[in-house]
Amino acid sequence: MRFFVRGNLAMRPTGQPWKTAAIRVVGIRVETSDVNSYEFQFLRDLDRSTYAASPGQFNMLYLPGVGEAAISISGDAARNDRLVHTVRHVGSVTSALNELPIGATLGMRGAFGSAWPIDTCVGNDLILVGGGIGLAPLRPVIYEVIRRRQAFGEVSVLIGARSPGDMLYRDEFEAWRRAGIDVQATVDRADGNWDGHIGVVTLLLDRLPIARPQETTLMTCGPQVMMQYAIQTALGRGLAKRRLWISMERHMNCAVGTCGHCQLGPWFICKDGPVLGYPSIERWMEVVDL
Numbered sequence: 346m347r348f349f350v351r352g353n354l355a356m357r358p359t360g361q362p363w364k365t366a367a368i369r370v371v372g373i374r375v376e377t378s379d380v381n382s383y384e385f386q387f388l389r390d391l392d393r394s395t396y397a398a399s400p401g402q403f404n405m406l407y408l409p410g411v412g413e414a415a416i417s418i419s420g421d422a423a424r425n426d427r428l429v430h431t432v433r434h435v436g437s438v439t440s441a442l443n444e445l446p447i448g449a450t451l452g453m454r455g456a457f458g459s460a461w462p463i464d465t466c467v468g469n470d471l472i473l474v475g476g477g478i479g480l481a482p483l484r485p486v487i488y489e490v491i492r493r494r495q496a497f498g499e500v501s502v503l504i505g506a507r508s509p510g511d512m513l514y515r516d517e518f519e520a521w522r523r524a525g526i527d528v529q530a531t532v533d534r535a536d537g538n539w540d541g542h543i544g545v546v547t548l549l550l551d552r553l554p555i556a557r558p559q560e561t562t563l564m565t566c567g568p569q570v571m572m573q574y575a576i577q578t579a580l581g582r583g584l585a586k587r588r589l590w591i592s593m594e595r596h597m598n599c600a601v602g603t604c605g606h607c608q609l610g611p612w613f614i615c616k617d618g619p620v621l622g623y624p625s626i627e628r629w630m631e632v633v634d635l
Contacts (some may be wrong), residue, residue: 400485414438415597419481431481452621474565505546558583566592589623
């Protein structure tokens with residue numbers, strides 16, 4: 346699926362937003378005490394290009410009798426034989442999803458929203474900053490970078506979590522490092538088995554060697570306050586505003602900008618985002634409780 350960039354928005358061609366596909370749960374991986382990763386496959390042999398996705402996009406997962414939830418794609422977007430979503434169980438739909446066994450079926454609409462502008466980063470150094478569940482929408486970028494590793498310069502992945510037990514994908518970190526990616530992780534609270542960094546993830550960014558700040562792209566996803574500090578730290582390190590990208594989270598009901606639940610200033614996060622260039626969203630991030 347090809348994307349084009351308009352200003353500071355990474356846009357996607359319009360697909361068939363109301364066409365629901367039936368999918369089956371074929372794998373469940375426990376990530377933390379309240380987060381699982383689910384692997385789905387299509388029930389029928391269909392034109393999967395209709396549901397093709399790029400890193401940063403999301404799907405609407407539908408459980409009959411319960412509702413729908415917007416869930417970021419966390420697997421390898423290049424694989425069309427499976428869908429992977431990492432889900433925190435915090436609402437009615439996600440809690441019901443947590444009760445589903447292997448083999449259960451549900452519905453899916455998508456893919457929706459804008460994507461990380463990976464093609465425009467070719468030749469750049471790249472910094473990914475993920476906080477908590479915010480690492481999930483960034484993981485497809487990591488897979489794509491590994492596949493095209495020679496197209497990028499230095500690549501760093503900075504990961505923050507509340508505790509070691511809250512950190513996603515720890516068993517993949519070494520594979521990412523073997524692929525030539527600098528992976529650093531930090532926690533707010535350590536335990537006896539943790540020998541890594543302690544503190545907020547922006548401290549890792551503050552200490553990170555950045556040889557080419559004007560040729561470095563930063564992508565970040567996580568709690569909004571974390572992203573704000575990451576952006577300010579990046580600007581202080583000399584990165585250009587136009588190379589700063591964030592993934593915003595809002596309550597998304599319809600996924601096509603109709604219901605208005607996800608509006609932030611002039612943007613509808615479900616269709617104009619979730620990935621947005623910082624210059625386009627800067628003034629709205631500074632408005633408290635908007």
